[in-house]
Amino acid sequence: MSWDITSAVKTRMGFPPKGRRMPHFDMPLDRLREYRPDLQVPHDFDEFWSETLREARAYDLGAVFEPVDSGLAVIETFDVRYAGFGGQEIRGWLHLPANRPGPLPAVVEYIGYGGGRGLPHERVLYAAAGYAHFVMDTRGQGSGGGVGDTPDAGANGDPQHPGFMTRGVLDPREYYYRRVFTDGVRAVDAVRAHPAVDATRVALTGGSQGGAITIAVAGLADDVVAAAPDVPFLSDFPRATTLVDTNPYAEVARYLKVHRDHVDRVYRTLSYFDVSNLGRGATAPALFSVALMDEITPPSTVFSAYNHYAGSKEIEVYPFNGHEGGQAFHDVAKLRWLAKHLR
Numbered sequence: 001m002s003w004d005i006t007s008a009v010k011t012r013m014g015f016p017p018k019g020r021r022m023p024h025f026d027m028p029l030d031r032l033r034e035y036r037p038d039l040q041v042p043h044d045f046d047e048f049w050s051e052t053l054r055e056a057r058a059y060d061l062g063a064v065f066e067p068v069d070s071g072l073a074v075i076e077t078f079d080v081r082y083a084g085f086g087g088q089e090i091r092g093w094l095h096l097p098a099n100r101p102g103p104l105p106a107v108v109e110y111i112g113y114g115g116g117r118g119l120p121h122e123r124v125l126y127a128a129a130g131y132a133h134f135v136m137d138t139r140g141q142g143s144g145g146g147v148g149d150t151p152d153a154g155a156n157g158d159p160q161h162p163g164f165m166t167r168g169v170l171d172p173r174e175y176y177y178r179r180v181f182t183d184g185v186r187a188v189d190a191v192r193a194h195p196a197v198d199a200t201r202v203a204l205t206g207g208s209q210g211g212a213i214t215i216a217v218a219g220l221a222d223d224v225v226a227a228a229p230d231v232p233f234l235s236d237f238p239r240a241t242t243l244v245d246t247n248p249y250a251e252v253a254r255y256l257k258v259h260r261d262h263v264d265r266v267y268r269t270l271s272y273f274d275v276s277n278l279g280r281g282a283t284a285p286a287l288f289s290v291a292l293m294d295e296i297t298p299p300s301t302v303f304s305a306y307n308h309y310a311g312s313k314e315i316e317v318y319p320f321n322g323h324e325g326g327q328a329f330h331d332v333a334k335l336r337w338l339a340k341h342l343r
Contacts, residue, residue, distance in 0.1 A: 024292050026243070026299045029317065032290075035300050036307040037236055040271040046281075048172060048272055049220055052085075056182045059087035063193040065094060070120035074098050075127045077120045082190040084139070084183035091137040091149045092187060093117055095127035096196050103198040105225075105342035106132035106191045110184060110206030110213035113164070113233065113248055114144020122146065126205075129335055131342065134191040138209070139179060140164065154179045165251035169269050170262065177216075177234065177273040184217040188224065201225055201342050204284075205334065207325065208233045208297060212275045215305055219281035226341040227286045228334050229305070231325045233297050236304035237270040243298050279309035286313040287337045289330050291321035 027035060042048065065078040076096045084090035096104070107126040111117065117137040126133035140155070141164070142148015152167075156174050160166040168174035192199035203226035204214045211232030218227040233248070241252045252270075256263055271277065286309055290302040306315050316333055318326045326333065 024319075025295070026292070029292065029319075032299055032303045034307075035303045037239065037276075037304055039236065039238075039274060039276055039304075039308075040267070041277050042172075042268065042271055045272060045277065049278075052178060052182055053185060053220060056083075056085055056087075056186060057189075059083045061186065061189055061193060063190040065194055068120055072121055072124065075124055078194075079120075080134070080190060082186060082193075084186045085179040086154055088139070088153045088179075089150070090139065090183045090186065091117060092190070093120055093123070093133075093135040094191065094194060095120075095124050095133040095135070097127055097130055100130075100196065104130070104132040104196060105201035105203070106134060106197045107203050107205060107338065107342075108134045108136065108184075108187055108191055108217075110136055110187075110204070110210035110217075111138050111141070111146060112207050113209040114141055115146035116142025116148020116150075118146035125331065125335075126338075129338075131338075132191065132194070132197045134187060136184060136187040136213075139183060140167075140176075152176070152179065161251045161255040163248055163251040165248050166255040166266075169252075169255070169266050172269045172272040175269050175273060181213060181216040181220065181273065181278075184213045185221045188217060188221045203227065203338055203342055205229070207231055208323065211297075215275040215282065215286075215309065216273075216278045218284050218286065218311070219275075219278040224284045226338060227282065227284045227311070228288075228337065229286065230289045230330065231291055231294055231297050231323055232275060232288070232302055232305050234273060235275045235297070236301040237274055238267060239304070240298060240301045243300070244295050246295050248296075276304045276308040279305055282309055282311045284311050285341060286311055287334060288313060288315040289318065289325050289333075290315060291318045291323065291325045293320060293322045294325070296323035 140152030167176035207230035211229035212234035
């Protein structure tokens with residue numbers, strides 16, 4: 001095997017050649033469990049988010065549920081449209097067990113970075129477990145795994161690095177994740193609007209970016225009863241963007257490599273969207289997961305979100321996994337955990 005200079009440099013820095021498993025590169029587990037960095041919280045943080053949601057809810061939710069034929073005999077699927085940030089149309093799937101005794105508890109699922117809601121049959125685990133299952137499409141995404149159907153109508157024209165991490169990053173009001181997190185809150189409103197859903201029993205889940213949205217919405221939405229973020233992204237930006245050179249965090253580093261005069265401004269914007277900060281407003285019980293060989297969302301950044309999270313919480317640790325986390329094993333753990341909080 002031949003390495004280029006970049007690969008050799010990465011190896012000297014402690015990063016493995018492509019395709020090799022990352023060793024434990026972060027803090028020891030006992031230190032991770034205590035890691036709670038003192039992060040920047042903007043003085044107007046709560047006002048910023050209250051105003052953002054107030055503006056969003058000034059638009060009629062307009063939730064529409066159109067039946068679609070998914071080819072699944074035991075699950076009914078609806079193509080959903082509702083008004084998200086700025087009143088812009090957001091898409092989703094709502095899956096319901098075909099035979100249901102009455103209003104069901106719901107699980108709202110958010111998607112990982114680059115992915116879209118996919119085809120109707122691709123994400124039906126929670127409906128198969130007997131819940132109403134809402135899958136939110138992520139605006140502007142859906143070309144990196146899972147078909148997406150929702151454009152990002154709110155994007156501005158400022159320079160950005162390819163990807164989503166620096167879209168509008170010079171101004172918190174223009175930043176991409178302001179729109180996404182607001183869409184996530186409105187997704188909870190949308191699923192509650194369906195008559196087959198018990199509006200008092202709504203849980204949230206998602207992995208990576210979806211885990212970040214889960215934490216953000218748990219901190220922003222009303223009366224969510226459970227949150228299950230897996231290997232969550234968008235946490236402890238100062239550490240994440242300087243500890244690993246992997247995407248998506250590396251998008252920020254590459255942007256700042258060019259825009260040397262924007263460092264303070266960028267980190268100030270990111271502080272409004274750091275889920276370590278947003279989780280401080282959460283009250284729902286939470287089940288986190290973390291993988292100790294994860295070079296995409298480093299374990300310390302996950303523990304930052306976990307240790308700042310205000311609700312009751314527990315965390316599953318996967319010592320020998322990377323960003324894939326617990327996968328099917330953790331699905332079993334989540335289903336058992338959700339059953340305690342939703343049934």
